Amino acid sequence: MPRRQTSRRGAKEINSVSNDEREHPRTLAGATVLQIVPALREEPAARTALNVAAALREIGARALVAAEDGPLVAELTGSGGEWVPLVNATVNPFQLRRSARTLQRLIASERIDIVHAQSAGGAWIANMAAAHTSVLLVTTLPDVPPASRLRAYWEAGLARGDSVITPSNFAAAPMIARHKISRERLTIIPRSIDLTAFDPAAVDPARIAALRNAWRIVPAARILLVLGRVAPWNGQLVVPEIARIMLDGGMRGFVFVLAGEHRSHRKYARAVMEQAQNEGVRPLVRQTGHCRDMPAALAAADTVVVPAIEPPALGRVVAQAQAMGRPVVTSDIGILPEHVVAPPEMPEEVRTGWVAKPGDAKEFARALNDALSLDDVAYRTMAARARHFAEYMFAPHSAAAATHAVYSALLRRDL
Structure with missing residues (x-):
């Protein structure tokens, strides 16, 4: 019998099963997408993940968000998304490996098609897990380019996605030069703002x-x-x-x-x-x-x-x-x-x-x-x-639609 890790409040259960090679769906409707952010607190990455998750549910896709706990969990689950507890905001290599094994089991048990890492730690975890699965990987670059060699090394995992999202040309330029990211893999999607409040x-x-x-x-x-x-x-x-x-x-x-x-x-x-x-x-x-x-x-x-x-x-x-x-x-x-x-x-x-x-x-x-x-x-x-x-x-819906277009292009390319 497979081992099972019991979740906390609203969290998804994780089964340890093998991940067979399989075909991904042809369209985003019916696909399973997992986003990784540091924590479900009110910050740009988490807010973006919630907007994308809600839009995924509207088109019939399954939306999971892996992150540490936070006040946005209720909003995520209330819109039909699913929360998976996952430590990723760390530089501890042992914790990263543990989290990568957790993610690998999750990809297999939940038949995840796309993993979208929106943090440096999440990208390291996703890259380790993707090496042993058929999952498609999307990453999002940080808003500000790395200012030191150590930070550049730490954020290198974000350059290894099958598709790479950047919030600006400014954020992308040094990463393109350092990691030779091809323009075909790169999509610019600006951070959204609350157009309801700012009206x-x-x-x-x-x-x-x-x-x-x-x-x-x-x-x-x-x-x-x-x-x-x-x-x-x-x-x-x-x-x-x-x-x-x-x-x-x-x-x-x-x-x-x-x-x-x-x-x-x-x-x-x-x-x-x-x-x-x-x-x-x-x-x-x-x-x-x-x-x-x-x-x-x-x-x-x-x-x-x-x-x-x-x-x-x-x-x-x-x-x-x-x-x-x-x-x-x-x-x-x-x-x-x-x-x-x-x-x-x-x-x-x-x-x-x-x-x-x-x-x-x-x-x-x-x-x-x-x-x-x-x-x-x-x-x-x-x-x-x-x-x-x-x-x-x-607009949040514009950013979500552009992100969906990245996911859909990957699924079509994978046929």
Whole structure:
């Protein structure tokens, strides 16, 4: 009799049986897909896995998620998905081998067709298990390329999928160079955002008024919103210089709101305000602390400014701003320029924002002058384009559909 490992809350039972060579189904409907994420907590990989699992169930596929426990287990099982406890967020080689043996038994007993590893540990486990099974392997690259040799070695397993998903060209470029990933194996699928929460129609005007009042913004002032922790890598130190250049150029009626936690890097936050004082723009630069209502903050803004000088991990604020119908001026660094429509990569008539050299106050000031100089019709047109772009690029159903297309292509190729 095969050994059986009894599961915990909502978890799938694992039988130890042999895995015979078998044909995979011709279509995704009727297939069994297992995704591996570190844990079922509210984080990008887990949220993506739940969206994909729910969409799989809608088309008649079976959806399993292997991960450590977390508050999203109930949501997964409530949508018809199945949870399998699996330790994978570890660098312990003995634990990885144990988890690989667990996964190998699961592939056999549940007749899994596709394993999708969305973490480095999950990729190591999946590669070890796939070496002894006929399963098809999909991997997802991390949002930020590895910065050290050790991390590059650790994440190498993510480059070995039959198909490889990347959230951006920025994330893919060094992995392609290092591991010789062919373009045919690679698919770009941006991280999704919550388009229901970040929807201009969903934000009551009272929420906007409350924020403007809390920030002490006079009725006629146009808000240039800088979201995110006030920290060196986010580049807020250039804001006072931008404001000075805009004033010297004749622009009036604006205020920069730095809405983000500013106590962790107190010295830097003080330096920003000292620079504002030195530039004579102290009344035009506000530090408001952490904002709990980001949709309302974006709705209150005229234009969103992202002056990062180091690549951010996700860069979601650019996507969220456009979802709220707000033009964006962002640094040309990391993933950020991939999330905005701007020349020269795209025609002027489809622009949703501007891209500026990191730390270049003159470029940022020029772009912001352009944004603030739009007449009402041009501004509303750009706002509508931004929302449509966000719905196309960052909708959860779009990301799930693109992931399904990767799975389906693998199944067809395997015939």
